Amino acid sequence: MLELRNISYTVDGEKDIINDVSLKVEDAKFIVITGPNGSGKSTLAKIIAGIVTPTSGQILFDGQDITKMSITDRAKLGISFAFQQPVRFKGVTVKDLINLASGENLSTADACQYLSEVGLCARDYIDREVNASLSGGELKRIEIATIMARKTRISVFDEPEAGIDIWSFKNLIDVFEKIHNEIKGSIIIISHQERILNIADEIVVLANGIVASRGTKEEIMPALLEQAEMAYSGCQYYREEE
């Protein structure tokens, strides 16, 4: 179980990005963290991965205090993080990245399997460099494939839907369900997407760095959608036409 206890993060000693957030993520749970832009969602995700160090508070993993633990050690312990804007590398191939993620030298067939899962024709991508020749959407899917290859207890995705427009949402959701069912890991997704919110066990709404509300989708969704419709032109929650 992952537990955040009274996590705060302040910039320059003034602005509270995260303000006393406490959150428990039980094993094998599917949590979606949502909220308006600037509410602190991405920062919270980075705090879990160790990329951002909280100003105060504790992070516990199975009761062990990991607040001061490095990104590397957290990764080894079983925490994965998918970047909102995946990183490009000159010279590092898609296969290199999947091998590094899986921690072993996979056969090309096994490595390709992960790409197929995210809807990329594996043969066309496996030997390509993860460089500027790939589109944002392609990078995003490769990023998700690396998280699948890691098979860790906790997978954190920072806005995985961004840039995925050409690939159907249904496939993205299938991927999350597969990770959830096969790896039996906990999934934490930062998202605005209604369809992703719909498959969550629990929705946490952040606003101005605090937990504004949390509960099941039945408890949370109606209020979110109402807000979305009220502010239709600048809405945060995308309701797709069925």
Place this chain on the structure above:
Amino acid sequence: MNDDIRDILLAEVADLHKVPVGAYNIRLNSQLDGRNSTKNIEIVGKTDKSGIDIIIKPNTKNESVHIPALVTHAGVHDLVYNDFYVGENAEILIVAGCGIHNDGSQNSEHNGIHRFFLGKNSRVKYVEKHIGTGEGTGERIINPQTVIEAEEGSYIELETTQLKGVDSTIRTTKAHAKAGAKVVVKEKILTHGKQFAETRFEIDMDGDDSSVSLVSRSVAKDDSKQKFVSIINGNARCIGHSECDAIIMDNAVVTAVPEITANNVEASLIHEAAIGKIAGEQIIKLMTLGLTEQEAEAQIVNGFLK
């Protein structure tokens, strides 16, 4: 001992673990160590100075020639002239390279001057690795000079690699490309410690539809210094592209000096140069996959120079 070093260097610079198949010339401490000519490839020693002529018959296909040069001790100052005469329509792989092992306090150096005379429509792939080994305080110095005369329709690809142990290198490559000739250079350099590496290209595209592509990828670590100079002159209807991409680390210094001159309105020339440190987010991404910071850095550098 010297034989062991010789074998290790041979494996490193030319991927040779035994006597190579086909034509070869092995130079060891300025002396001939082994030579073989074949029906299509004749290797003859020069009479007026140190070095060899490699004469490749027209229409030779799918053959290779290995010409490694090795220095296994301190105080050697080797100077060699190798001339390649590539016949029309020939297609050939040339594996060169130089390894210097220096356990002593005196400098050892190898200066190789290679000239390529490419016949019409010939194709050459030239692969060269430079390494330095040994624990001595004497420097390992390699200064290669390459001159290319590319006849109509010929093609040459130079793939050069220097990844460790060479303290000082100044590499000069000059080429003249006639109509339809193409010159491709892929260079990889890693310097560390107090090493210095300079590569200088002077390419003239003299014939219509000639082209050149220079791609240099380098990593400069510690207190090392690198300089990349590329001079491309488009004297006809031609396409020229040079690209210098460097990762800089620690206290290293990297200079890129591009000079492209269009002497013809139909010349199309591009130069790209980028020098920068490893992006912090690249390290972080690899750390989230379980690599330590050092492992992440090594992965990025190895990938970049792969």
